[in-house]
Amino acid sequence: MSRGGTTTRRERLRAETAAEIKEVALALMASGGPDAITLRAIAREMGMTANAIYGYFATRDELVTALVHDVYTALADAVDTAWESTSGADPATRIRGWAHAFRGWGLANPQGFRLIYGDPVPGYRAPEGGAAPDAAHRVCTGLAGLAASAWPHARHLYAGSEFQWSDFDPGLLDKVRPAFPDLPPAGVALALRIWAHLHGLVSLEIYGHMRPQTLSPDKLFHEELTQLLRAWAIAP
Structure with a gap:
């Protein structure tokens, strides 16, 4: 400078x-x-x-670390922007906004998605704390935010839940609990379920497994979100 x-x-x-x-x-x-x-x-x-x-x-690892940092940060920016832009909206709108931002970013950046969520670089060793700890924190917090939005509607579905704090990674809880202190262990499980649904469909699409099966993967993604929201008694 x-x-x-x-x-x-x-x-x-x-x-x-x-x-x-x-x-x-x-x-x-x-x-x-x-x-x-x-x-x-x-x-x-x-x-x-x-x-x-x-x-x-x-070194090659220094380059990969820089790549992961940039890619993960770009994803975190995309979903954070979607979440903030729907501030004050109903839970269904906020969840849809975050989910579509996640899918949209992945489809626009397939190699970046594969780098952080799919194909490990052989022999790569990330620095202590991870290559993009801030971005990872933001994405985890965003997922917990989805669960927190759904929880008032979905809590009755978890009335008999046996989840305890000890069922989750301490690093995950360090990110989630300060941001959402009222979210119980079952709410954290709900966040992981949301993640599994979204990540699964987007991964199939990015790796080319969805297109041979349907000409409308966007319609399938939209329908999956609708069914999830209905299962949690959140009006679409």
Whole structure:
């Protein structure tokens, strides 16, 4: 950063090159799977020397960490925006908004979705605390928000629930309980059920398993949401 807080031309060029490296990495993953993400392969695609690319990312794992951080943050931004834009709306509208934002982002960014939720990069070791802890926190909190919206309508369905706090990962509870202190253990289970439904359908679609079965995957997703809302006694 130059004096006065403005970005220098050299800094801009470096940022643009780093962004291009990430784009090429995702393109290589699209064509060759996660094994294809190597610094040497990226250097070849960009017409750079291997030594030059090491000046941007010292290791393959450092690049993957940067990719996961960027991708996960973009997803968190998308679902957070959908949630905030429906503030004050009825629970069904808020849940639909979050769910459609999640699916829309995944379909628009299939390689990013596969990177954070599907195909592990062989040998990759994330830094302690994860590659994108803030984004992961925001997505988890968003899912808990969906459950909190549904809970007043769905609580009677869990009258005999045997869920205890000890049934859940402490790291998950550290994120959820401060944000939604009134949500009981069964409500956390509800959040995970919501996640399973949404993630399952979107994953099938992104991996190409849905299109051969139906010409209207968007209609199927919409209907699944409608049935979930009805099961929780939330008027669509």
